[in-house]
Amino acid sequence: MTPASAELTKYGTNAMLATRISLMNELASISEVIDADIEEVRLGLGADKRIGRAYLYPGTGLGGDHFTRDLERIKSMLPQAHQKGGHSLLQAVIDINENQKELFFRKLWQHFDCNLKGKTVAIWGLGYKPHTTSIESSASVALIKAFIHQGCNLQLHDPFALDTAKKWVHKHFSNVQQQQVSFHTEMYDASKQADALCVLTEYKAFWSPDLTLLKENMQTPIILDGRNLYNKYWIEDNHFSYYGVGR
Structure with missing residues (x-):
């Protein structure tokens, strides 16, 4: 593996996990609107072998220097037009995570x-x-x-x-x-x-x-x-x- 590939793999791992958790937090928000229980939804999703049970827990947002730094670093690698939101999936993940903290x-x-x-x-x-x-x-x-x-x-x-x-x-x-x-x-x-x-x-x-x-x-x-x-x-x-x- 080249150094560039290794670097992107490291950042991509945390970005993938953050994306998964952010989706669960979005589903949790929907659950509150439609009177579903995200815990039941989580168990149902985790029973699908294509998805698995890991990192399906909603909460009050991810923290720590590693997750935060890696998300910002991988976002900075995007083309300039995508760095400030709009069409950037990573920016959406960051925004969802920050919103969840409050x-x-x-x-x-x-x-x-x-x-x-x-x-x-x-x-x-x-x-x-x-x-x-x-x-x-x-x-x-x-x-x-x-x-x-x-x-x-x-x-x-x-x-x-x-x-x-x-x-x-x-x-x-x-x-x-x-x-x-x-x-x-x-x-x-x-x-x-x-x-x-x-x-x-x-x-x-x-x-x-x-x-x-x-x-x-x-x-x-x-x-x-x-x-x-x-x-x-x-x-x-x-x-x-x-x-x-x-x-």
Whole structure:
């Protein structure tokens, strides 16, 4: 394999995976409109041997420096006329991915009738994936920005990325805005007096939350499940409002 072919293979691999996930996120959006369940759709698609089950999970957008850098790099190889959108599939994938990162902001905005000022939002999972200290291009970054600018208070928890998030918040926000953010090493502490809980990564500690404790802690029992970890009927039967991705 030539160096040029090897380079394109590397970038193309991540572009292919990102395209697959972006399509699932588009199907998740359609599912919400037509009252389908993307989890059932995912299982149906995965049963087709031509498609397979890998990378069929919708969510709140891809992050991390490798995916982001590789998508931008391969897009830069396109003819100039295609680099700025329009007919570029890669640009559409990038746009879908970025739009997906603010999905839960839009859902909460609608839930609270377009007024989030003074609401307290807990976020579990700040890294772009579990067991990483990196928050680069993660959904948490987009959501923190959006919620802070709407006057929300944020209570953040992540087993690995908390220190990174602290440094990022201190770098990107004013002293006044920093007062809107608190950092918690214990997941249930982050939920105290929260009006909503956003779960953005699939740490095992998040898989089976103590709903009784959560309900006692929270001001408003709302769970936004960015990885479709939970059975929505289990959550709703415990008197929570539930928002997933494509459900």
